[in-house]
Amino acid sequence: MKHAELGRLKQLQKIDVHDNSIQVGSHLCWGKIPSLRFLDLSTNKLEGDIPKCLCENLHVKELFLSDNFLIGNIDACLRNMTSLEYVDLSDNSFNGSLPSLSISNLTNIQSVILSGNEFKGRISLSHFANLSRLSYLDISWNSLEVETESITWVPSFNLSVLNLAACNLKTIPSFISSQRHLESLDLSCNSLIGKIPSWMLDNVSKKLQLRRNGFIGPFPKSFQNSSQLTELDISDNLLSGSFPEDIGLNFPELQSLNASWNNFSGKLPPSFVRMRQLLFLELSGNQFHGEIPYGMTSNMSSLQYLGLSRNNLTGDALPKNSSLPKLRWLYLHGNHFTGNC
Known part of the structure; x- marks a missing residue:
């Protein structure tokens, strides 16, 4: 990419060269292009600091630099790019403190993605x-510690996606309970303890990930009659007790459920049969006993993955006349099945 040629394109609004092998940042110094609004250099081989010349394009609204080999502090670069609405700097090696003070000045910002760095x-x-x-x-997925403030603060935003995985959380930030439009919430791989709050199932409409924490207590229930969640991952916790008998009624939209590696017990509820959208069901590493309900292997026509290994299940490995036409992965090892397959 020769910067001299690009610098002559004074009406250029969008540059998209993602998924190439661009290496040297200095070659991106094509000068100021006042009309430029969109810049995507993701999935290349850029190394070193962000070229300062990129940040001179003050009218850029969307900036994508993810999946490169960039390092250093990004504070100085972001400070003056007040037109930014979307910024994705994920999967690099940026370090130093998170430039929260600079980001707080980006009053037009809608999307901030900084995951997979070394902040x-x-x-x-x-x-x-x-x-x-x-x-x-x-x-x-940085080396950050997100503070859980003792003083309540009221956000002016309404988030649709919040990802705080591996942020050294010890308690759930209180402001999350006021976010009524969350579609996706990821609090995985933290040090959260206690019971899973019921409000989470009311507030999050699509994807809730809570794996690898220290949650205890029974399977979470929603205050509403049913949840609209399509994905629920509560694996690798300390949850116990039996599954609710009406789980199929409470979660009719679920496509993926991972409750593996907990201490759940009791029998598998037959109401799984009502979960007609379910594609992925992983319940391995628990203490379920009894036989696999016939309905689980006869009426779940969408199921592609079924994991029941490392439990205390008995009887036939699969009930007679089972019909799982789309099943591709089946894991039943580490149980007490008898009879013929």
Whole structure:
């Protein structure tokens, strides 16, 4: 890419060169292009700091630099790009403290994706409180410690996606309970304990990920008659007790359920048969006993993955006349099945 040629295109609004092998950042210094609004350099081989010349394009609204080999601090670059609405810097090696103070000045920002870097230190999410247009925030998989504030603060935003996986959380940030439009919430791989709050199943409409924490107590229930969740992952916790008998009625839209590696017990509820959308069901590593309900293997016509290994199940490995036409993966090892397959 020769910067001299691009610099002559004064009406250029969009540059998309993602998924190439662009290496040298200095070659991207094509000068200011006042009309530029969209810049995608993701999935290349960019190394080193972000070229400062990129940040001179002050009218860019969408900036994508994910999946490169970029390092350093991004504070200086973002500070003046006040037109930004979407920024994705994920899967690089950016380090230093998270530039929350610079981001807090980006009053037009809607989406911030900084996951999979090497940011360090403590951060308070209250820094983002006045970003009224913010709807997507992902700071997961860094070396951050997200503070859970003792003083209540009221966000001006309504998030649709919040990803805080591996953020050293010890308690659930209180502001999340006020977010009524969440489609996806990821709090995986933290140090959260206690019972799973019922409000989560009311507030999150599609995807809830809570794996690898220290949650205890029974299977979470929603205050509403049914949940609209399509994906629920509560694996690798300390949850116990039996599954609710009416689980199929409470979660009619579920496509993926992972409750593996907990301490669930009792029999598998026959109401699984009502979960007609279910594609993925993983219940391995629990203490379920009894036989596999006939309905689970005869009427779940969408099921592609079934994991029941490492339980205390008995009887036939599969009930007679089972019919799982779309099943591709079946894991039943580590049980007490008898008879013929």
